[in-house]
Structure formats: structure tokens, C-alpha cells
Amino acid sequence: MMRILLVENSHNVARSFSYLRGQTDIAVVKPYCYEKFPAPKEFDAIIVTGGRDSIGDSKYFPYLKIEAQFLLRAMNLRVPILGICLGCQIIADALGGIVSVSSFELGWIEITLTTEGLENPLFRNVPRSFHAFERHRDEIICLPPGAIRLAKSDSCKIQAFQCRDKPIWGVQFHPENKRCKNRAMDAIKETNNTILRNFLEYTRR
Numbered sequence: 001m002m003r004i005l006l007v008e009n010s011h012n013v014a015r016s017f018s019y020l021r022g023q024t025d026i027a028v029v030k031p032y033c034y035e036k037f038p039a040p041k042e043f044d045a046i047i048v049t050g051g052r053d054s055i056g057d058s059k060y061f062p063y064l065k066i067e068a069q070f071l072l073r074a075m076n077l078r079v080p081i082l083g084i085c086l087g088c089q090i091i092a093d094a095l096g097g098i099v100s101v102s103s104f105e106l107g108w109i110e111i112t113l114t115t116e117g118l119e120n121p122l123f124r125n126v127p128r129s130f131h132a133f134e135r136h137r138d139e140i141i142c143l144p145p146g147a148i149r150l151a152k153s154d155s156c157k158i159q160a161f162q163c164r165d166k167p168i169w170g171v172q173f174h175p176e177n178k179r180c181k182n183r184a185m186d187a188i189k190e191t192n193n194t195i196l197r198n199f200l201e202y203t204r205r
Contacts, residue, residue, distance in 0.1 A: 001024060004027070004045050006046075007067065008028050008029065009049050009053070016176040031064075032063050037066075046074055050085030050174060055090065055138060064090060068093065068094035071083075071094055072094055080167035081167070082169050082171070085134075086136075092140045092143065092170060095147070096144045096145055099138055100138065101137055102139045102141065103139075104137045108132070110154070111173060113150060114152065116149065116150055122171075122199060125198075126198075127191065132175060132192055134172065134174065141158070147162065147164065150169075151171070158172065175193070177192065
């Protein structure tokens with residue numbers, strides 16, 4: 001069974017991924033509690049969750065720098081990584097991108113794939129425009145060197161990216177979100193589930 005490390009950046013965020021249990025063997029590490037990171041090579045993939053803290057406040061939250069160092073080690077080993085919201089920003093910052101306070105996005109936001117996004121394995125069988133849940137004030141305003149923009153929204157120009165020729169992705173939105181429980185949201189949920197499935201399928205190659 002595939003082994004996934006879930007890097008949980010806020011209390012109880014891991015429960016949003018509980019539906020993956022049974023398909024994968026999930027281990028959880030909580031950097032904000034200063035838990036020790038396991039060896040990256042023990043895992044087939046790493047998912048880095050969102051959280052409440054800010055890259056700009058890393059001097060107050062030193063775990064963010066420790067986490068970035070761990071992720072860089074994993075990247076050097078070519079362990080596939082998916083960063084979500086804060087996780088996306090940590091990856092971008094660690095690789096030389098720029099994260100800054102910007103406009104606040106909250107709610108179900110329309111995301112549009114770029115031409116590169118339409119051709120990317122993370123968004124296979126995903127429509128060019130779809131909705132996803134967002135809650136963030138910080139955003140990536142400059143990609144790391146060599147990264148490719150995959151998606152955007154009206155108020156956030158970098159909604160997703162991949163490091164060129166590396167299995168490293170970041171998404172500003174929350175594909176794991178399951179908050180709405182009505183039939184009208186079924187198509188939106190399925191699209192978001194497809195993104196997570198695509199990441200897991202890529203790691204099985």
C-alpha cells in the first residue's frame with residue numbers, strides 16, 4: 001500500500017483527508033507542535049496542508065523554516081509533493097519564490113487553468129474552469145525559478161504551479177474541502193477529488 005506523509009500545519013486539518021485511509025497508509029506529522037520529521041525516503045508521497053500561520057511571521061513560528069528544510073530534503077530525493085494553501089506557499093518560498101500579503105479570498109472561487117495547466121497530469125480530466133474553496137490572505141506573487149504557472153483566479157494570479165521536470169506541485173485552493181453537503185455541489189466536489197486522485201496516481205508510477 002502507498003505510504004503518504006501528511007504534514008499537518010494546523011490542528012485537526014488531517015481529518016479532511018481521512019477518506020484516503022484504506023487506499024493509502026497515512027502518517028501524520030505536526031510541525032507546529034515541533035514533532036520530529038521522519039525520513040522522507042520512507043514515503044511514496046508527501047501532502048503539505050494549509051494552516052493559520054503566515055510565511056511572513058516565520059520569526060514567530062520557527063517551525064515554518066524547519067518544515068521548509070525538510071521539504072527541500074524530500075525534493076532532493078524526488079519524493080512527490082503536493083502543497084495546499086500554506087503548504088503551497090512554504091514550497092514556493094523555500095525554492096526562491098516570493099510570498100506576500102495580498103487580497104483576501106474566502107469561499108468557493110472560480111479557478112481557471114492556464115494552457116500549461118490543461119496539459120499537466122495534476123489536472124487531467126479537470127475542466128478549464130472549476131470552483132474550489134479558498135481561505136487565504138497571503139499569496140505567491142512571484143514563482144520560484146523554473147516553476148510553471150498552472151492556474152489562476154481573478155484576484156490571485158498564481159493558484160497552482162509545478163516545479164519544471166520535478167514531481168512538486170502547489171495549489172493555493174483546498175481540493176480536500178468537503179464543507180458543502182448538497183447535490184448542487186457534487187460536481188464541484190468530484191472535480192476537486194479528481195485533482196487529489198491525479199496526484200496519488202502520479203506517485204504510483
